[in-house]
Amino acid sequence: MSFTEIERRGLVMLGCGKMGSAMLAGWLKRGLSPDAVFVLDPNPSDWLKGTGVSINADLPDSPAVALVAVKPQMMGEALPRMAAFGGGETLFISVAAGTPIAAFEAALGAGTRIVRAMPNTPAAVGKGITAIIGNDATGADDLDTAEALLSAIGQVVRLETEDQIDAVTGLSGSGPAYVFYMIDALAAAGEAEGLPKPLAMQLAKATVAGAGALAEEAEETPEQLRINVTSPNGTTQAGLEVLMNDNAGLLPLMRATVAAAANRSRELKG
Numbered sequence: 001m002s003f004t005e006i007e008r009r010g011l012v013m014l015g016c017g018k019m020g021s022a023m024l025a026g027w028l029k030r031g032l033s034p035d036a037v038f039v040l041d042p043n044p045s046d047w048l049k050g051t052g053v054s055i056n057a058d059l060p061d062s063p064a065v066a067l068v069a070v071k072p073q074m075m076g077e078a079l080p081r082m083a084a085f086g087g088g089e090t091l092f093i094s095v096a097a098g099t100p101i102a103a104f105e106a107a108l109g110a111g112t113r114i115v116r117a118m119p120n121t122p123a124a125v126g127k128g129i130t131a132i133i134g135n136d137a138t139g140a141d142d143l144d145t146a147e148a149l150l151s152a153i154g155q156v157v158r159l160e161t162e163d164q165i166d167a168v169t170g171l172s173g174s175g176p177a178y179v180f181y182m183i184d185a186l187a188a189a190g191e192a193e194g195l196p197k198p199l200a201m202q203l204a205k206a207t208v209a210g211a212g213a214l215a216e217e218a219e220e221t222p223e224q225l226r227i228n229v230t231s232p233n234g235t236t237q238a239g240l241e242v243l244m245n246d247n248a249g250l251l252p253l254m255r256a257t258v259a260a261a262a263n264r265s266r267e268l269k270g
């Protein structure tokens with residue numbers, strides 16, 4: 001499905017908070033006409049009101065895409081508003097955390113084409129990564145459409161099964177919070193070594209951001225990048241000996257952290 005088809009039939013957004021706004025900003029920047037977008041949101045932001053899209057107005061009869069971006073607790077009330085678009089003519093894309101494909105099929109009909117997506121918060125600055133999985137009714141073209149739309153907020157990867165969403169939630173969905181905490185921890189450690197608090201924080205933020213950018217752009221693996229900067233018996237090695245301790249180091253801690261988040265994701269489905 002091309003932007004031309006979306007321009008012709010329209011795109012409906014159910015909810016337009018931070019994540020939805022980031023996507024909409026990306027689409028408009030890529031040339032999607034505001035006239036093709038129809039937003040349903042009880043509290044539209046001033047930014048949204050200034051985009052020129054239709055807000056809480058009449059919807060097209062058969063939109064090309066319906067994007068669901070409401071909070072999970074609002075899903076029960078919101079989904080019935082989309083029921084008229086079920087059945088297969090409209091492609092549904094959900095970025096709502098915790099709502100399985102089966103819940104959409106129950107509300108919209110088994111023949112509805114549904115792509116479930118799990119983005120993360122760096123999407124707000126176009127640096128997100130989103131995992132997608134489609135139901136049995138979706139085809140290759142539907143996944144291509146979802147990937148094209150979601151690429152407005154960063155990278156997109158495709159899952160093999162919906163069950164993998166829980167692991168994605170534990171890793172990239174919740175992962176930004178782990179990194180934010182690591183920034184705080186690095187800054188606090190620098191402050192404990194005698195640095196002024198603002199300087200320690202600036203150094204910590206820049207170090208994490210720079211290392212992440214280098215890890216993405218470099219041809220070497222993160223392991224090789226680590227080896228490259230670790231001189232024998234030097235300062236980095238001294239620090240890594242603490243961080244890489246088999247029992248009390250970062251690896252077992254991160255395994256426990258991601259597992260706890262993934263398990264909680266599984267529990268919430270029940």
